[in-house]
Amino acid sequence: MVQIAADALGCQVKPGGLSGTPSHTAYHPRWYRERVSTYWWLWKWRYLKFVLRELSSVPVAYFVTLTLVQVHALSDGPQAYADFQRWMTHPVFLTLNAISFLFVLFHTVTWFNLAPRAIVVRLRGKRVPEFLIAGSNYAAWLVISAAVAWLILRS
Amino acid sequence: MAETIKLEVTRYAPERHQAPTSQSFEVPYRKDWVVLDALNYIKDNLDGSLSYRWSCRMGICGSCGMMVNGEPKLTCATFLSKYAPGPVRVEPLRYFPVVRDLIIEMTDFMAKLRSVKPWIIREEEKPLSEGEYLQTPEQLDTYKQFSMCINCMLCYAACPVYGLDPLFSGPAAIALAQRYNLDSRDQGAEERMGILSQHAGIWGCTFVGECTRVCPKHVDPAGAIQQYKLTAAKEWFKSLLMPWGAK
Ligand code: SF4
Ligand code: FES
Numbered sequence: 028m029v030q031i032a033a034d035a036l037g038c039q040v041k042p043g044g045l046s047g048t049p050s051h052t053a054y055h056p057r058w059y060r061e062r063v064s065t066y067w068w069l070w071k072w073r074y075l076k077f078v079l080r081e082l083s084s085v086p087v088a089y090f091v092t093l094t095l096v097q098v099h100a101l102s103d104g105p106q107a108y109a110d111f112q113r114w115m116t117h118p119v120f121l122t123l124n125a126i127s128f129l130f131v132l133f134h135t136v137t138w139f140n141l142a143p144r145a146i147v148v149r150l151r152g153k154r155v156p157e158f159l160i161a162g163s164n165y166a167a168w169l170v171i172s173a174a175v176a177w178l179i180l181r182s
Numbered sequence: 183m184a185e186t187i188k189l190e191v192t193r194y195a196p197e198r199h200q201a202p203t204s205q206s207f208e209v210p211y212r213k214d215w216v217v218l219d220a221l222n223y224i225k226d227n228l229d230g231s232l233s234y235r236w237s238c239r240m241g242i243c244g245s246c247g248m249m250v251n252g253e254p255k256l257t258c259a260t261f262l263s264k265y266a267p268g269p270v271r272v273e274p275l276r277y278f279p280v281v282r283d284l285i286i287e288m289t290d291f292m293a294k295l296r297s298v299k300p301w302i303i304r305e306e307e308k309p310l311s312e313g314e315y316l317q318t319p320e321q322l323d324t325y326k327q328f329s330m331c332i333n334c335m336l337c338y339a340a341c342p343v344y345g346l347d348p349l350f351s352g353p354a355a356i357a358l359a360q361r362y363n364l365d366s367r368d369q370g371a372e373e374r375m376g377i378l379s380q381h382a383g384i385w386g387c388t389f390v391g392e393c394t395r396v397c398p399k400h401v402d403p404a405g406a407i408q409q410y411k412l413t414a415a416k417e418w419f420k421s422l423l424m425p426w427g428a429k
Contacts, residue, residue: 057196058279058287063345070252074342077390141389145408152320 076137083134086127093124139164187211187262188269189220191232194280202280205229206269217257217272218246221284234284241398244334248284249273254336254396275339277348291335294351298359298377303370321366328361328406330399337393337403343386350386351378353393353403360406363413375414384410 068074100111114120142164143157186208194202207228209220218236225232234257236246241259248257251271262270278286308315337353344350359378363371378384387407394404 058281059194059196059202060279061276063277063342067342067345073392073395074390077388081388141391141408144389144391144394144402144405145412147405147409149324152323154323 079130080134080137083130083137086130087134089123089127090131135168139168185211187220187266189217189224190269190271191221191224191284192273192280193232193283194274195282202274204271211262211266211268213261213263215262217248217250217255217260217262217270220262220270221257221272232284233282242332244332247275247334247336247339249276249339254339256334256336256398259398275335277339277341277345278335286335288335290348291333291338291352291354294355295333295358298351298355298374299370300358300362302362302365302368303373304367305369315367317366324366325361325364328357328364328401331358331361331401331403332399334398336396336398337401340392340396342390342392343388347382347386349382351383353387353397353407354401356384356387356410357401357403357406360410363410375417378410379414384414387411 068078097111100107115124139161143160146160148155148160187210189207189209190204191207192202193199193205207224209223209228212219218239221232221234221236225234234246234248236258237243238245239258241256244256246257247254249255249272250257250260251265252273254275257272272284274280274284275286278288278290281287331354333354335354338344341350341353344352356378359374362368363374384407387404389404389408391404394402397403
């Protein structure tokens with residue numbers, strides 16, 4: 028009898044009484060909530076790309092630190108700088124720097140491609156097209172890289 | 183025999199099921215049918231108990247959003263032919279609690295929309311005798327894109343941040359706030375900034391960008407949020423440089 032009454036109300040009652048947890052109460056729907064998997068970013072290439080983009084900030088930070096160390100070595104005199112240069116030829120650093128460089132490239136490209144989303148420039152009431160905004164970023168990148176290359180390779 | 187296509191539809195009856203299950207239906211395959219037509223066919227001919235929302239059938243009411251093969255879609259604007267030969271998986275919008283079958287609970291979304299004060303705020307209303315607030319086509323153009331939102335919630339179903347942090351205001355609500363901020367008649371930007379510059383507001387967004395991709399109305403909520411962040415950062419700098427400055 029208890030079971031029948033409970034069924035009518037949509038409750039699930041364990042045999043042996045009303046002590047079971049009802050899965051549903053009349054007039055109060057039991058919503059189903061799905062938990063987000065820890066591995067949601069593996070569902071789609073686009074999510075994975077996003078996570079890689081976020082991760083690429085680590086190599087960016089690494090390169091900044093490396094540059095600071097380099098400047099520090101430079102200020103410590105020729106011996107320290109020669110030591111620094113010697114470390115950099117070590118296979119561990121070569122691999123690490125190569126991987127980091129790829130990540131930094133990825134970071135830059137994705138960043139520039141997203142820039143037009145955030146920056147809205149209006150000229151004479153019209154929004155400047157997205158490719159021009161991204162394009163000017165790439166152009167600046169090229170010019171600055173060329174300038175740096177010229178500075179270094181000049182000697 | 184006429185051609186058919188298989189639909190795998192999520193079923194959930196809270197009074198009977200512990201968790202949703204999938205049920206398969208064979209429906210006629212017609213080139214001019216959208217996924218919603220197939221669901222209507224099931225309801226009319228195969229199983230009248232199937233529950234889902236729809237109204238306009240023309241991509242304007244925003245009520246027929248579901249996951250089709252894992253992507254948030256307006257089912258009235260998604261053709262079966264895109265998925266031929268099938269099967270087509272139809273599930274309720276992701277990240278929302280499921281009430282029954284394909285119906286989700288949207289109170290949370292409604293509350294978030296309201297929280298950003300999506301209406302024209304004036305410091306002082308001008309008297310009626312002075313006439314309406316005028317606006318040029320250029321001024322209209324600055325916010326028009328963000329005003330096209332039909333509240334279909336596809337962008338929420340695409341946003342992993344919303345999935346992981348249910349407190350996040352979410353794409354459509356922030357885009358709507360931006361729609362009013364950019365309106366030349368509005369003076370409530372500062373009020374809204376107070377609400378949205380918190381962690382659960384614009385800074386919750388990590389710019390996955392999926393909301394913009396799935397939006398059927400090209401609202402570009404991701405763009406709206408990044409532009410909002412830029413404004414917030416500028417305001418913060420200004421207040422740092424000129425703490426005494428006028429508001
Ligand atoms: S922003 Fe686009 S996807 Fe989001 S609710 Fe509005 S119309 Fe739908
Ligand atoms: S039924 Fe109205 S948008 Fe699809």
